[in-house]
Amino acid sequence: MPDLIRSWVETANAPQSPFPLNNLPYGVFSAGDSPRCAVAIGNSVLDLGALQSAGVLPEHGFASPALNTFMGKGKKVWTDVRQKLTELLREGNKTQAVADALHDMSSVTTHLPFTVTEYTDFYAGRQHAFNVGSLFRDPKNALPPNWLHMPIGYNGRASTVVVSGTDFHRPMGQLKGPQDDTPRFGPSKRLDIELEMGAVVGTPSEMGQRISVDQADDMIFGYVLLNDWSARDIQAWEYQPLGPFQAKAFATTIGAWVVTKAALDPFRCDTPPREHDLLRHIKDTGPMLYDIDLSVTMAAPDGEATEICRTNYNTLYYSAAQQLAHHASSGCAMRTGDLLGSGTISGPEKGMFGSLLEMTWGGRDVITLDDGQTRTFIEDGDTLTLNGHAQGDGYRIGFGPCTGTILPARRAKDGRS
Amino acid sequence: MPDLIRSWVETANAPQSPFPLNNLPYGVFSAGDSPRCAVAIGNSVLDLGALQSAGVLPEHGFASPALNTFMGKGKKVWTDVRQKLTELLREGNKTQAVADALHDMSSVTTHLPFTVTEYTDFYAGRQHAFNVGSLFRDPKNALPPNWLHMPIGYNGRASTVVVSGTDFHRPMGQLKGPQDDTPRFGPSKRLDIELEMGAVVGTPSEMGQRISVDQADDMIFGYVLLNDWSARDIQAWEYQPLGPFQAKAFATTIGAWVVTKAALDPFRCDTPPREHDLLRHIKDTGPMLYDIDLSVTMAAPDGEATEICRTNYNTLYYSAAQQLAHHASSGCAMRTGDLLGSGTISGPEKGMFGSLLEMTWGGRDVITLDDGQTRTFIEDGDTLTLNGHAQGDGYRIGFGPCTGTILPARRAKDGRS
Numbered sequence: 001m002p003d004l005i006r007s008w009v010e011t012a013n014a015p016q017s018p019f020p021l022n023n024l025p026y027g028v029f030s031a032g033d034s035p036r037c038a039v040a041i042g043n044s045v046l047d048l049g050a051l052q053s054a055g056v057l058p059e060h061g062f063a064s065p066a067l068n069t070f071m072g073k074g075k076k077v078w079t080d081v082r083q084k085l086t087e088l089l090r091e092g093n094k095t096q097a098v099a100d101a102l103h104d105m106s107s108v109t110t111h112l113p114f115t116v117t118e119y120t121d122f123y124a125g126r127q128h129a130f131n132v133g134s135l136f137r138d139p140k141n142a143l144p145p146n147w148l149h150m151p152i153g154y155n156g157r158a159s160t161v162v163v164s165g166t167d168f169h170r171p172m173g174q175l176k177g178p179q180d181d182t183p184r185f186g187p188s189k190r191l192d193i194e195l196e197m198g199a200v201v202g203t204p205s206e207m208g209q210r211i212s213v214d215q216a217d218d219m220i221f222g223y224v225l226l227n228d229w230s231a232r233d234i235q236a237w238e239y240q241p242l243g244p245f246q247a248k249a250f251a252t253t254i255g256a257w258v259v260t261k262a263a264l265d266p267f268r269c270d271t272p273p274r275e276h277d278l279l280r281h282i283k284d285t286g287p288m289l290y291d292i293d294l295s296v297t298m299a300a301p302d303g304e305a306t307e308i309c310r311t312n313y314n315t316l317y318y319s320a321a322q323q324l325a326h327h328a329s330s331g332c333a334m335r336t337g338d339l340l341g342s343g344t345i346s347g348p349e350k351g352m353f354g355s356l357l358e359m360t361w362g363g364r365d366v367i368t369l370d371d372g373q374t375r376t377f378i379e380d381g382d383t384l385t386l387n388g389h390a391q392g393d394g395y396r397i398g399f400g401p402c403t404g405t406i407l408p409a410r411r412a413k414d415g416r417s
Numbered sequence: 418m419p420d421l422i423r424s425w426v427e428t429a430n431a432p433q434s435p436f437p438l439n440n441l442p443y444g445v446f447s448a449g450d451s452p453r454c455a456v457a458i459g460n461s462v463l464d465l466g467a468l469q470s471a472g473v474l475p476e477h478g479f480a481s482p483a484l485n486t487f488m489g490k491g492k493k494v495w496t497d498v499r500q501k502l503t504e505l506l507r508e509g510n511k512t513q514a515v516a517d518a519l520h521d522m523s524s525v526t527t528h529l530p531f532t533v534t535e536y537t538d539f540y541a542g543r544q545h546a547f548n549v550g551s552l553f554r555d556p557k558n559a560l561p562p563n564w565l566h567m568p569i570g571y572n573g574r575a576s577t578v579v580v581s582g583t584d585f586h587r588p589m590g591q592l593k594g595p596q597d598d599t600p601r602f603g604p605s606k607r608l609d610i611e612l613e614m615g616a617v618v619g620t621p622s623e624m625g626q627r628i629s630v631d632q633a634d635d636m637i638f639g640y641v642l643l644n645d646w647s648a649r650d651i652q653a654w655e656y657q658p659l660g661p662f663q664a665k666a667f668a669t670t671i672g673a674w675v676v677t678k679a680a681l682d683p684f685r686c687d688t689p690p691r692e693h694d695l696l697r698h699i700k701d702t703g704p705m706l707y708d709i710d711l712s713v714t715m716a717a718p719d720g721e722a723t724e725i726c727r728t729n730y731n732t733l734y735y736s737a738a739q740q741l742a743h744h745a746s747s748g749c750a751m752r753t754g755d756l757l758g759s760g761t762i763s764g765p766e767k768g769m770f771g772s773l774l775e776m777t778w779g780g781r782d783v784i785t786l787d788d789g790q791t792r793t794f795i796e797d798g799d800t801l802t803l804n805g806h807a808q809g810d811g812y813r814i815g816f817g818p819c820t821g822t823i824l825p826a827r828r829a830k831d832g833r834s
Contacts, residue, residue, distance in 0.1 A: 118535065118575055123659060137658070144657055149600050150591050154659040155572035155666075158535055159750040160624050169625045171747040174567050174696065183566050185696045185746075207577050207668070208586045208827055234747065240561055241554070242540060242571040243660025249572075249749035251624070279591065279602045329602075330588040330651065331667035331827070333576040410625055410748070 001266055004395040006091040009102065011042030018389060018398020019043075021089050024082060025257035025399070026067050026222070028111040031103050035065035035111045040257055040400070041089055045108055047101040054097055057084065067114040067258065071202040071221045072336035078202070078221065082262055110256035112163040113224070114200065117337035119161055119252065120327060121196075121228055122153040124318040126272075128346040131358045136236065148276050151318040151326050153343075156228070157249040161339065164225075164255050164402045170380060170409040171250035173234035187409035188231035190363065191378040194344040195296050195354030195386055197313055198226035198254055199320035201338035208331040213285050217321035219334065223264065223290075225255040225386045225402035226341050232357055232377070254339070255386075255402040263397050267291045267390040269314050271322075282326050288319030294345060294388045296354070298369060301381030306369040309354055311347035313388070380408045418683055421812040423508040426519065428459030435806060435815020436460075438506050441499060442674035442816070443484050443639070445528040448520050452482035452528045455520075457674055457817070458506055462525055464518040471514055474501065484531040484675065488619040488638045489753035495619070495638065499679055527673035529580040530641070531617065534754035536578055536669065537744060538613075538645055539570040541735040543689075545763040548775045553653065565693050568735040568743050570760075573645070574666040578756065581642075581672050581819045587797060587826040588667035590651035604826035605648035607780065608795040611761040612713050612771030612803055614730055615643035615671055616737035618755035625748040630702050634738035636751065640681065640707075642672035642803045642819035643758050649774055649794070671756070672803075672819040680814050684708045684807040686731050688739075699743050705736030711762060711805045713771070715786060718798030723786040726771055728764035730805070797825045 006013050007021040019025065019040040029038045029045050036049030048062035060077065061069025070077070088098050123129055126143070129152075133142030146152060162168070170191060176183035202221030205211050211219070228248060235247030268287040278284065292313035297305040318326075320340055328334050344354040353359045356377055359367055366374040378384065385403035389396040423430050424438040436442065436457040446455045446462050453466030465479035477494065478486025487494070505515050540546055543560070546569075550559030563569060579585070587608060593600035619638030622628050628636070645665060652664030685704040695701065709730035714722040737757055745751050761771040770776045773794055776784055783791040795801065802820035806813040 133658075146591075146593075146600075146654055146657070149593075150655070152655070152659055153662055155574055155662070157572055157749055159752050159755075160748070162624070169748055172627070172698075173747050174563075176563075176566075182693065183563075183696065185698050207579070210589070210827065231747065237563055238567070238569070239658070239660075240563070241550075241656070241660070242569055243656075243658070245570055245572070246743070246747035246749065249744075250747040276599065279600065281589075281602050326663070327666075330590050330648065330663035331577070331586055332574055332663065335576050338576075410627060 001393050003393065005086065007041060007089045008091050008094040009042045009044055009089060011044070015394050016396065017042055018396055018400060020395040021086060022392065022395060023259060023263045023397045024085055025259045025263065027113045027257045028065055028067065029108040030111065031108045037062040037064070037067055037070065039085060040105065043105050044102040045105055047103060050101040051098070056097055057081065065111060068337045071114060071200065072204065074203045075218055078260065079262065082260065110163060112161070113256060113258050115337050116158040116161040116339050117335045119156040119158040119339045120153050121156045121341035122151050122318065122323050122343040124151050124316045124323065124343040125346050126317045127315065127348050128344040128354060128358065131346060131353065135357065135362045150282060151323045153323065153327070154243045156252065156341065160250060161252045161254060164253055164400065166253065167405040167407050168251045169407045171231050171234065172409055173231055173246050174237055175233045176237045183237060188233055189377065190232035191406065192230045192232050192356045193296065193384050194228035194230055195294060195309060196226040196228050196341045196344060198224045199324065199340040200224065200258055201324065201334050201340070202336060204336050205328050205334045207333040209328065211325055211328045213282060213321050213325045216324035219324060220261055220320055222258040222260040224258050225388050225399045227253040227384065227386055227402055227404065228341055229253065253402055253404045255399050257400040259397060259399055264290050264390060266392065267397070271319060272317060281329050282322045288321055289314045289316055290390060292388050292390050294386065297385045298375065299383045300369060300371065300373045303369060303371045303373060305385065308359060308367055309352065311345055311352040311354060313345060315345060315347045316342060378406050380406055382406055418810050420810065422503065424458060424506045425508050425511040426459045426461055426506060428461070432811050433813065434459055435813055435817060437812040438503060439809065439812060440676060440680045440814045441502055442676045442680065444530045444674045445482055445484065446525040447528065448525045454479040454484055454487065456502060457522065460522050461519040462522055464520060467518040468515070473514055474498065482528065485754050488531060488617065489621065491620045492635055495677065496679065499677065527580060529578070530673060530675050532754050533575040533578040533756050534752045536573040536575040536756045537570050538573045538758035539568050539735070539740050539760040541568050541733045541740065541760040542763050543734045544732070544765050545761040545771060545775065548763060548770065552774065552779045567699060568740045570740065570744070571660045573669065573758065577667060578669045578671060581670055581817065583670065584822040584824050585668045586824045588648050588651065589826055590648055590663050591654055592650045593654045600654060605650055606794065607649035608823065609647045609649050609773045610713065610801050611645035611647055612711060612726060612728070613643040613645050613758045613761055615641045616741065616757040617641065617675055618741065618751050618757070619753060621753050622745050622751045624750040626745065628742055628745045630699060630738050630742045633741035636741060637678055637737055639675040639677040641675050642805050642816045644670040644801065644803055644819055644821065645758055646670065670819055670821045672816050674817045676814060676816055681707050681807060683809065684814070688736060689734060698746050699739045705738055706731045706733055707807060709805050709807050711803065714802045715792065716800045717786060717788065717790045720786060720788045720790060722802065725776060725784055726769065728762055728769040728771060730762060732762060732764045733759055795823050797823055799823055
């Protein structure tokens with residue numbers, strides 16, 4: 001485990017800071033002007049567009065409102081820029097040019113850090129797959145027969161991936177309970193979260209190109225927190241036979257900061273023992289997961305945030321590199337900006353479940369918040385927040401919050417629900 | 418039914434021409450230089466980039482290698498440009514500027530006509546859903562319970578949508594037959610087509626925005642032929658519980674020419690009688706389908722193309738406008754360049770089935786080509802071609818071919834399959 005790298009940005013040296021110099025996550029910010037690329041350092045953001053204009057950094061598209069140009073340049077460039085930024089910010093190396101490019105984080109707006117090209121959501125948490133299989137299908141055959149042989153996933157919707165802090169309306173949809181004769185159209189009553197992490201593809205692959213697990217790992221630029229909001233009642237009625245569609249299409253929230261693979265590297269850990277040997281195109285080639293503490297808080301309107309889940313990224317069965325290798329295995333081209341959701345990260349015990357569906361066991365049990373209010377699913381005005389960090393020796397590699405508040409369902413212009 | 422509008426481009430007046438002046442489909446072409454936008458007219462393409470540079474047409478992004486800018490401008494602009502082009506090409510109106518912008522179609526290269534933002538594939542053919550339900554699941558409950566209540570669809574993969582004429586490698590994937598103990602990784606043995614049409618979204622909608630069926634119809638710019646190539650063996654093993662993924666991700670072919678809604682308007686026809694009333698957000702508001710003859714040919718390497726299917730777009734249960742309204746119903750933002758596959762278009766009889774899976778009833782029966790060769794699924798070197806047109810009075814609104822040839826599976830660099 002490397003030591004803290006001390007910075008002349010003093011707030012970056014605090015043990016609880018999510019953004020020490022060891023982290024340097026990338027994002028996009030604005031301060032009443034045009035959005036451009038940045039890294040987070042302590043309580044500040046460092047304007048990479050300004051450093052590029054000043055000739056301190058080479059041209060990597062940092063003045064643009066998305067990280068895609070930089071992400072597409074690949075591992076060598078990512079390493080070079082990280083080394084350069086580490087030197088610029090290291091204790092004792094303060095210069096006026098860099099100091100002038102710092103903005104107080106509380107004074108800026110963060111934006112979606114990259115243009116999401118396509119969004120794929122996997123299903124790589126074994127406890128989650130077992131729980132959902134038990135609730136939606138048959139507890140005796142909860143885990144689908146293919147699940148232990150390959151990372152199951154589906155294509156999600158990129159147009160509604162939003163940055164942390166973006167509020168949105170409760171989704172509408174077709175609903176039909178088991179007792180109803182016919183479906184009706186109305187607001188979802190079983191609105192849920194899914195605690196996930198997203199892997200962000202940097203280097204692209206071509207249509208028809210085969211990629212190994214190690215090549216896939218090299219293609220990944222970094223990771224974000226990801227909440228795959230889900231309308232369970234829409235999902236239950238629509239998802240057979242072709243999978244989730246409108247139940248997941250209304251919003252997916254990601255954190256504002258992409259934590260690089262380089263920052264997470266000291267926290268690599270093994271995937272679990274394999275019940276069946278994995279086929280060669282997705283076989284583990286070393287420690288492929290990360291030890292990242294994850295938690296979820298829920299707050300009623302004007303209420304206190306209550307922690308309702310605490311788990312770890314290391315409980316997954318498949319790593320992002322294995323998912324990406326599988327994704328490309330048929331010949332599917334992968335592109336810079338593709339976002340791969342891990343699947344819901346539920347640990348083996350109840351306090352470690354990453355969705356309300358699991359926490360309340362399909363709405364049977366209630367969650368009691370610290371202020372005494374109870375919940376099964378999300379009510380209007382509730383705020384749900386994911387947090388995550390890897391714990392170093394006296395410092396943390398944090399992700400920043402991934403949060404959203406639910407607004408009431410939007411009625412049609414003619415007033416109909 | 419309107420009459421043929423005669424053009425001074427003589428080849429456009431032939432009764433069998435797919436591209437009379439009544440059609441004017443949009444595409445992207447190059448002639449050894451940079452790709453730019455065009456319309457097809459008779460045996461020629463008309464360079465809209467050149468007409469824009471010459472000031473004959475206003476600035477609508479026609480010099481760019483994709484129609485997206487123009488498609489995003491909406492119905493009023495589409496109508497104005499169509500009227501202008503009709504006048505420029507009408508018999509008696511020949512000018513040198515326009516004549517100079519014509520290229521012989523056989524001398525140019527056609528490209529993907531628009532940047533595919535996201536790709537969604539529906540499942541709106543009742544006979545196809547019944548056939549596939551019978552083959553993959555239970556013949557007694559072939560049609561899923563939700564099917565008659567809403568257009569079932571799933572998100573496909575946009576990165577591998579290619580233009581007609583793009584050959585590609587047989588996909589690899591995890592395969593496990595019912596008799597196999599464990600899966601293996603290898604080339605698909607059950608490679609198939611799906612005869613579809615794609616609706617192309619022009620005008621976008623916002624996240625959270627509710628859109629009516631009529632608004633959805635106004636958002637559609639036009640239609641293309643679409644072949645949703647499918648690996649049935651990969652699909653059978655992977656698709657439960659989250660839907661098709663790698664089985665469809667390796668290639669989707671669309672025709673080079675986007676036929677506008679204006680050109681198809683005289684061929685509108687009714688959706689079928691409804692077994693259950695549709696809910697208001699997707700209810701028919703008038704004739705929503707089109708009378709478009711569709712066919713598929715198959716050719717073995719060096720063999721003759723044999724027609725293996727003839728059907729009609731009017732056999733679908735849900736129109737593209739209903740699919741689009743449903744797609745946006747949860748709050749999902751729709752964007753310029755979104756492509757909506759209709760689902761496989763299988764008519765009620767065997768010669769009208771739009772996939773080999775259905776034609777051979779899961780590989781049980783063989784297809785005999787005109788040259789005596791037999792097929793169940795696609796073999797290496799085979800060429801599959803979709804064709805389609807609406808039949809006017811003495812003219813046709815054609816789509817141009819949608820074709821592809823299958824290359825052998827690509828081996829990994831180390832020689833493994």
